[in-house]
Amino acid sequence: MNVGPGAGKRQPALTSVAGRFTLVVVSLSLSACAEDAPSILQPASDAAVRIERLWWVVFWISAVAVVVVVGLIVAAAIRGRSRSDDEVDRSRVRWGDRFIVVAGLWVTGGILATTFLLSLREMNALSSPPEEPRLSIEVVAHNWWWEVRYPNGAVTANEIHVPVGDPVEVRLPSADVIHSFWVPQLQVKKDHIPGMDNSLWLVADAPGRYRGQCAEYCGLQHANMVFYVVAQPRDDFSAWLAHEASPANEPTTLAARRGRDVFLGSSCIGCHTMRGTGAVGDLGPDLTHLAARETIGAGLMPLTRENLRDFVANPQDDKPGVTMPPTELSEEELEAVVDYLMQLE
Numbered sequence: 001m002n003v004g005p006g007a008g009k010r011q012p013a014l015t016s017v018a019g020r021f022t023l024v025v026v027s028l029s030l031s032a033c034a035e036d037a038p039s040i041l042q043p044a045s046d047a048a049v050r051i052e053r054l055w056w057v058v059f060w061i062s063a064v065a066v067v068v069v070v071g072l073i074v075a076a077a078i079r080g081r082s083r084s085d086d087e088v089d090r091s092r093v094r095w096g097d098r099f100i101v102v103a104g105l106w107v108t109g110g111i112l113a114t115t116f117l118l119s120l121r122e123m124n125a126l127s128s129p130p131e132e133p134r135l136s137i138e139v140v141a142h143n144w145w146w147e148v149r150y151p152n153g154a155v156t157a158n159e160i161h162v163p164v165g166d167p168v169e170v171r172l173p174s175a176d177v178i179h180s181f182w183v184p185q186l187q188v189k190k191d192h193i194p195g196m197d198n199s200l201w202l203v204a205d206a207p208g209r210y211r212g213q214c215a216e217y218c219g220l221q222h223a224n225m226v227f228y229v230v231a232q233p234r235d236d237f238s239a240w241l242a243h244e245a246s247p248a249n250e251p252t253t254l255a256a257r258r259g260r261d262v263f264l265g266s267s268c269i270g271c272h273t274m275r276g277t278g279a280v281g282d283l284g285p286d287l288t289h290l291a292a293r294e295t296i297g298a299g300l301m302p303l304t305r306e307n308l309r310d311f312v313a314n315p316q317d318d319k320p321g322v323t324m325p326p327t328e329l330s331e332e333e334l335e336a337v338v339d340y341l342m343q344l345e
């Protein structure tokens with residue numbers, strides 16, 4: 001408690017609170033400008049345009065409310081100073097009562113009701129796709145990565161390919177706790193809830209790579225639970241999908257062949273699937289076409305040979321808390337396995 005002679009010196013504390021607040025606001029706005037950070041203000045679908053429009057309506061209503069309220073506070077402070085303490089104007093008080101009822105009840109209630117009704121209208125519009133989805137995929141949320149399953153048997157992780165312009169139904173089961181599927185440039189967010197059949201739909205209007213993020217706190221690596229929606233022209237998408245459903249490539253080099261033998265003889269197969277081989281584990285991501293992905297560790301870092309080697313050697317260094325333990329492979333075995341994994345395109 002700050003009492004006694006020092007009690008009057010509260011300015012520095014206030015300044016530092018204001019300073020910290022400014023810092024948070026500035027860093028948040030700067031982070032929103034970062035190249036890879038998605039924003040609902042850069043919509044890439046009709047659904048996201050609706051969300052953006054609603055955002056601006058709420059923003060401007062709030063901005064006007066802030067300006068009016070701050071203006072009234074400043075006016076009251078200025079007028080209060082010019083009056084002496086024993087001077088009371090009764091008529092002004094009566095007008096004040098009416099003002100409180102009108103501004104505090106009717107105007108506020110009107111604003112809340114309007115934004116509520118606008119939100120309901122958009123929620124209704126966003127609940128069903130413009131046409132029946134021809135593709136239905138399943139995205140299973142895990143601590144802390146995304147399993148993506150296609151109807152033709154293709155299974156991948158953390159990268160969701162979709163055809164441009166076609167509505168896609170995304171079913172949202174969870175393997176463990178509550179997560180939330182959010183691609184700000186394409187759709188609203190929706191939770192993966194264990195035991196519930198949630199789903200949403202999305203359409204990407206243009207080819208591109210849209211970042212998604214788990215939007216429900218789910219434990220230590222919640223922030224590193226990233227995925228990408230890759231929207232491709234229909235033909236490219238079909239080719240990608242057919243390839244993803246195919247079995248893993250046969251290793252072509254001596255080192256990669258050695259790597260496959262080490263992999264299939266190791267504990268890796270207890271958790272990972274490699275379609276076309278004896279590996280059918282289902283705790284970790286399907287690795288059949290691992291090398292075709294852009295990142296590892298659910299958006300944690302770009303997929304390069306060096307990053308992959310580090311990650312397999314000890315995932316707990318890169319992503320503390322993940323299920324995968326440090327490797328038991330020797331240095332030579334590890335290098336061979338990484339050679340094998342890097343050619344699984």
Ligand code: CUA
Pocket residue numbers: 141144178179180214215216217218219222223225
């Ligand atoms: Cu999954 Cu947060």
